[in-house]
Amino acid sequence: MSVSRILLGLLEPSSQHGYVLRRRYDEWFGTSRPLKSAQVYATLNRLDRDGLISLAGVAAGVGPDRRVYAISEAGVVELDRWLDEPDVPEVTASRKVLFAKVLIALSSGRPAEPMLDRQRQAHLARMRELRAQRQAGDLLGQLDADFEMYHLDADLKWIDGAVARLSRLAALVHGGDGAENGLEKNAEKENPR
Structure with a gap:
């Protein structure tokens, strides 16, 4: 800001x-x-x-x-x-960290789903706090709480989407199930022969 x-x-x-x-x-x-x-x-x-x-x-x-x-x-x-001047939409640092944690957990052989479940619970707890603030707050407080709640809701949808893709993501980071082709295509884009 x-x-x-x-x-x-x-x-x-x-x-x-x-x-x-x-x-x-x-x-x-x-x-x-x-x-x-x-x-x-x-x-x-x-x-x-x-x-x-x-x-x-x-x-x-x-x-x-x-x-x-x-x-x-x-x-x-x-x-x-x-x-x-419109602000450039960007993913906040905390959301980038969550994405990185998923990939690092999978690439190291750790399960990512328990970490995502804990994150989901933290998001839901924060949303409960915000709902209480919204009910007790003035109009500015309500608007501020809504802004954060909508972003948390988008994060929860992303978490659900990530959980649904965990097995494919694990295959991708480990180079299996046709993931080589995807990685090779990305490598070719970066380093054309």
């Missing part, structure tokens, strides 16, 4: 200081990983350096004075660009 672009978006409606930006970020996006104050101020300094925000004033507070920032015209252009 682009903290800098989110801070730009939070500054667009009105000038704010870092404390308010951090509180809003954590309220909307930081449920699993709150933003550290140092990261907020380092990001604000970079945005200021890059001309995307500017110092709008200084507000007196209980402690030290608080610098108030406003988004610049260049910041609005950058925010528009970020909002209009």
Whole structure:
């Protein structure tokens, strides 16, 4: 997630200081990983350096004075660009690890199904937690929980598909049952003769 672009978006409606930006970020996006104050101020300094925000004033507070920032015209252009540009869909690192675990287990002669069953149970437990959060949460919490639940559901479908293919995958990684042809075709694509 682009903290800098989110801070730009939070500054667009009105000038704010870092404390308010951090509180809003954590309220909307930081449920699993709150933003550290140092990261907020380092990001604000970079945005200021890059001309995307500017110092709008200084507000007196209980402690030290608080610098108030406003988004610049260049910041609005950058925010528009970020909002209009679709994110490249990619598999998250945890999903790539699960794929790798299946292949490594099979290639080493270990059974992959028990590992996939444990992963399925972990996913289902997380989905139960998210359902409870969704029922008790506000609209933002519900939307956030839905996002994660839909991804977990896709993972569960992948796990089911992987379990259904385990014997063929094992043959492939061990070079049997016609798997040589598939591996040879892949090798030819990479190293044409």
